[in-house]
Amino acid sequence: MKQLSIILCLFFASLFSVSLKAADTSISPATYEALNDVQEYLQQEDYINAQELLDKLQSRLKPSFGLALVHQLYGQLYLAQENTLAAIQQFENALKLDVFAVGQESALATNVAQLYLSIEKTDDAIAALSSRMPKLLGDEKKAQQTQKKQDQDKSLIKPITFATLGMAYHIKGDYNNVITWVPEALAREKKSGNQPKENWLQILALAYYERKQYQSAADTLKQLIAIKPDNEDYWVQRASMFQLLEQPGNTLKVLETAYAADKLTKDQNLMLLVQLLINQGIPERGARILKEQLLAQNIEMTESNWRLLASAWQLSRQRQDAIVALSQASEAMSDGSLLLRAARLAVQDNRHAQATVLIQKALDKGLEDNDSANALLLAGSSHFELQHYADARRYFQRALKQPDSATSAKTWLDYIATVEEYL
Structure with missing residues (x-):
């Protein structure tokens, strides 16, 4: 938890710095200096002096941009002391003053949601962002309209805001809302020229699967393969989506491509x-x-x-x-049944010499009574085809002693006798 607190403190330090520069003319020089002093105390981990100075600032400031920054620094202080709930309360106090620009407000609200997620308060995380999203989007649109034409397509709300909301809905199992918000995060990330985040694509693919939107899941998995081609599971999962779509050709195409690229192991x-x-x-x-x-x-x-x-x-x-x-x-195997099957294939291919060898191995290994009788007949007929009449007679005589093959064996023996008369 301490590592998370440090990371978030660094983020809020950056946010505070940006906010302060943007508002130099809206706060007094004395407040400006005091806020900078608090920042230095926090960096030095001098939490007692930081608390005292913040208390003084809070007592004398009216609702304003300066007071919002005080609440923000209170939040940093509590995070550094690993008091997450107190930190969240201070950040929410800052947001309630409604004095931040859209980018700053969305960033702070996003981190409030992330803090709620870190303590497993998913509903609160969703509320922190979803309740503000209509206003944020409206403010962003208005702000973009006032920008220079070349800057009007620039996103003021960062992709992480939409992704965080999507992640919260993912944890909640609300896949419809995952599908609503994560694609927006991905679209904005692409517009920024960045590669899509793997975990965003993962939760989106799962959401599409859960909602039985298999083609969209397959398309998302294609993006995952593009950024992590060595992940074998992505290939197989994409193939599985085509199986669910009853598209065996596409299923096979995905797996063959993976095999050709040495990704199936x-x-x-x-x-x-x-x-x-x-x-x-x-x-x-x-x-x-x-x-x-x-x-x-x-x-x-x-x-x-x-x-x-x-x-x-x-x-x-x-x-x-x-x-x-x-x-x-x-x-x-403990018996020779497969060898007998192999011998039958050899006979179909007119490989009678090979068949006789396979049959003898099958008999030596052991066969069921019915298979044994059939094997003796097959061996006899193969030797006959090879004109090995003595060997053929030997196998047929053995077959004559078995009920299942006695009749056929006698017919063969009579036939051999007839053939030998004319030799």
Whole structure:
């Protein structure tokens, strides 16, 4: 809290200095000197003398600009002593005198609101600004009309005023008012030639999301990405907004851009990209990314991930790559079911020699009864295609002993016998 007090004291010291220079002719030389003395006491942390001099000034000054500055310095004094509520009261006393120019008034009101937020008095923070905002905006418009033409677009109320009010409404969960005030803060910040503040954009994006204004949320997240491209969450959140808008093409575009820029690193985000590529009919690219990330160990080498890789290769008609993926996935399994699946792919690709090797590995690792019967038949037929009739007969004879494959095995054995008669 002391650090906050010091920062605010410095701010109010600056504000006091500006106010005093602007009002040299509206206060007496004696008051001017006394106020400067108070300022020096505060800088020296001589709070006793500062208090005594302020008490004297307050007792003799009528409501005026000078008295407003006295209240302001009282506020600085209390802040330095970490008495926030007393400081707020003095700053509000200064504002009630209604003697400040619009820029000074808005700055002081903003800091009152920030002080209320620092002690978790959100409703008071909102009241400190929202009640004054119509007057401040009206005064700003009048003041701008009296300025030189080239200065009429200059904002007298600083962006932080609107952002502070928006932040207070954010804490309150009033997202409609966040959407009212934070964009104004951002617009004024842009007009000043400054980069938008990250935390302002964050609360605005959240407000749009809560109000189901997903396109506006996506646009705001685009601005966040522009200022913090290394923040992976912003990329994924923007992609999520397009998912909510049922725009899978834009969702994929955001994630692919992030991946190309090396901004996707988290396992779940990489998997989201892979699954989107597969679902959007680009399984080969999904498979290549998944394989690359598995080998780099950025994605966990689980059975389910290897299965997904195999499926992606299958969908892209890259059967040999699918076979490799299934073989690797089988290492994490207690049975040979994935090896049998790989063998079926090898048969579809007319790779019968490879199929026989995979089937034997599957049988060695263990299969359910039905899978075992099918594996024996597949091994026998593959050896037959290779004209390895003795090996084929051996597998069919084993299949003959299993109820699920006995009939088919007998047919095959009879056929082999017929073929061998003509050799």
